Amino acid sequence: MADEKIELLVCLGTGCESAKSDVLFAKLSDEIKKHKLENKAAVKRIGCHGLCQQGPVIAVEPEGLFYCQVKESDIEEIIQSHLIKGKPVERLFYEHDDGTRIPHYRDIPFYAKQTRVVLKNSGHIDPSKIDDYIAVGGYKGLERALKEMSPEEVIEEVYNSGLRGRGGAGFPTGLKWKFARSSPGDVKYAICNADEGDPGAFMDGSILVADPHSVLEGLSIAAYAIGAREAFIYVRHEYPSAVASLKKALKQSYERGFLGENILGTGFNLDIRMMEGAGAFVCGEETALMASIEGKRGMPRPRPPFPTEAGLWGKPTVINNVKSLAAVAIILREGWEWFKSIGTEGSPGTAIFSLTGKVKNTGLVEVPMGATLRHIIFDVGGGVGTGREFKAVQTGGPAGGCLPKEKLDLPVDFDSLREAGAIMGSGGMIVMDETTCMVDVARYFLSFTQQESCGKCTPCRMGTLEMLKILDKIREGRGEEGDIEKLLELCDTVVKGSLCGLGQNAPNPVLTTIKYFREEYEAHIRDKTCPAMVCRDLVKYVIDPDLCIGCGACSRICPTGAAQGEKKQAHHIEQDMCIKCGACLEVCPPKASAVLKIPISKTLADIKGGAQ
Amino acid sequence: MQAPPTDQLHSKLIPMLQEIQERLGYIAPEAVEWLAKELKLSEQEIYGVATFYNFFRLNPPGRHEIRVCLGTACHVQGNEKLLDTICERLGIQPGETTPDGRYSLERVACVGACALAPAIVIDDEVHGRMTQRALQRLLDKIDREDEEAMKKRGEK
Secondary structure, X not given: OOOOOEEEEEEOOHHHHHOOHHHHHHHHHHHHHHOOXXXXXXXXXXXXXXXXXXXXXXXXXXXXXXXXXXXXXXHHHHHHHHXXXXXXXXXXXXXXXXXOEEOEHHHOHHHHXXXXXXXXXXXXXXXXXXXXXXXXXXXXXXXXXXXXXXXXHHHHHHHHHOOEOOOOOOOEHHHHHHHHHHOOOOOOEEEEEEOOOOOOOOHHHHXXXXXXXXXXXXXXXXXXXXXXXXXXXXXXXXXXXXXXXXXXXXXXXXXXXXXXXXXXXXXXEEEEEEXXXXXXXXXXXXXXXXXXXXXXXXXXXXXXXXXXXXXXXXOOXXXXXXXXXXXXXXXXXXXXXXXXXXXXXXXXXXXXXXXXXXOOOXXXXXEEOOOEHHHHXXXXXXXXXXXXXXXXXEEOHHHOEEEEHHXXXXXXXXXXXXXXXXXXXXXXXXXXXXXXXXXXXXXHHHHHHHHHOOOOOHHHHHHHHHXXXXXXXXXXXXXXXXXXXXXXXXXXXXXXXXXXXXXXXXXXXXXXXXXHHHHHXXXXXXXXXXXXXXXXXXXXXXXXXXXXXXXXXXXXXXXXXXXXXXXXXXXXXOOOOOOOOOHHHXXXXXXOOOEEEEEOOOOHHHHHHHHO | OOOOHHHHHHOOHHHHHHHXXXXXXXXXXXXXXXXHHXXXXXXXXXXXXXXXXXXOOOOOOOOEEEEEEOOHHHHHOOHHHHHHHHHHHHOOOOOOEOOOOOEXXXXXXXXXXXXXXXXXXXXXXXXXXXXXXXXXXXXXXXXXXXXXXXXXXXXX
């Protein structure tokens, strides 16, 4: 076989980049030059490859080898052994549960159990090069739409594919376009909603970094279909690398005639402008997003009129999520029948999740709609991985819900999740184990929506605040009988009395945790204990004098000086000074394990007595 | 561009505020005065928008900006405890700057590094898989570097 040029693909997704993969990229480039290997190997930057847990990762193509957790000091060995001697560095391959090493990423369960459609290019092409995208069929969908199809035919194609909005609501994309097309008026707008605000979700940001042109292509197709000559991308400013990636992609698209005047010689004109958000979660709501583009406070307004009738500056407007638009480009390229063959009858296509929390393989995951939660968390994600018990999975961000292990066989699609009390949402999926307190989780989400409430609707503004006060009370061990009922009543009011999705869905985390984990609430209220030992007012840290070796690690790290003791003598923790940050527990050497976290009502003697 | 001219002017407000903050580090009162004339808006309107969005700050930031991610993944992995430690060490609460102007502290909702939770961003650099010990080392390092820089300046 002729020697093909080896390509080293260095992942520069957020995860790998924060693990200093940019340093690896620079060093690899230098070393290849130094060893005069330019004819043999090339280094390429890629966006998120997916398996963030193992970052920084380097994929080696065309073989499909996969190096995990690469350090700067490993580069020399990769150069010497792999590039010069042709012997891949085995110790950097993915380590399987049984200790064996898996060389190719396609054989790693995390990848093998996925179906990558929208994420197909992510981690394989250089996002900064438009030619890379074109080489894998990019802009073919736009070309087909502009040259072979009328706008109505494009809408028909998307409608037939059954694509439903990936922002979370699941409204049929083709139908939305049809409404906007048929709304009267010469001036219309297409908007890409890239204001991915859900905490714990990074899919959209990753796609924008790894495959920005797919989103631009989808947006151009949407604009053509509805008759827009101007389009916007509203990106979250907290994603500087997505902003940079889009800027570059936009520039290249204009240069190559995919944007601007007379696109591909068809007479179609389109300008796409990028706008950075300014850190308001509610701007992910479409009417708030439009207010923000207009330069106003991002506050939602009642619908109808829907944006397809009166949107940006009162003109008919279509707003689509990043993943929806990336899927559109593929539908136009591959045809609606192909897309419809994936997923379920009611929800065709794939679902993309950012899988995080207490799970072995964190990262970016794409599966056909209808795959079960169990498949995603255990087959792809590798399970909890800490030896602890799976407790719950949270989908849909602050508007979503927590589902218990009894729901693991639930198929993941728009309708099934809603029925169970959670929502599909944009794609955050956070796994929780027995060390996660469900009251604390509910409080966390509620405090988020409470802070992000724009304040327009009183039930949302005040109702969430009252709910938060009750949850704080429960968390601090001051809960009373009847608090759960009060919470449920408030949930009802907030759902009914709020204008937009933020308020209407804000109670979901509380409702689902009460529904599935009521006994945890009751333990906090009646027994004043936190079963997961998370709520700080219900736990304390103590040092077992029999185990303490007096190394002083705890007293050195303690930020308040609560951990005290003479060198080589048993230490103790002054409870009055302790802020319960847990630093002492973290640094106590495993051979001693003298720091213990115990329920506030117990003493060390109780715990030790119970153990005997 | 197709939008009516007055709306066009208004739609420049957020991008211009962003640029002001990028250059000055915050939205200074003088800048608002200037912007009001430029965009034919009242200062109240501008403050209304600036205070609605979390991104804009009306006070100068510290020399080092610490942003503690409190996204869901980071929360579940215990980032709130790390935040407590930072508050205790610097003696400030989120949203504040130390009296010596060295540090400012913010809580942010998700920086997208969920797979590396818990994450803390210091001066735009994301630090993933943080622990109490790693945090202590990081802050010690910054203190040391600042001290050395101060000494150097003092000697010159």
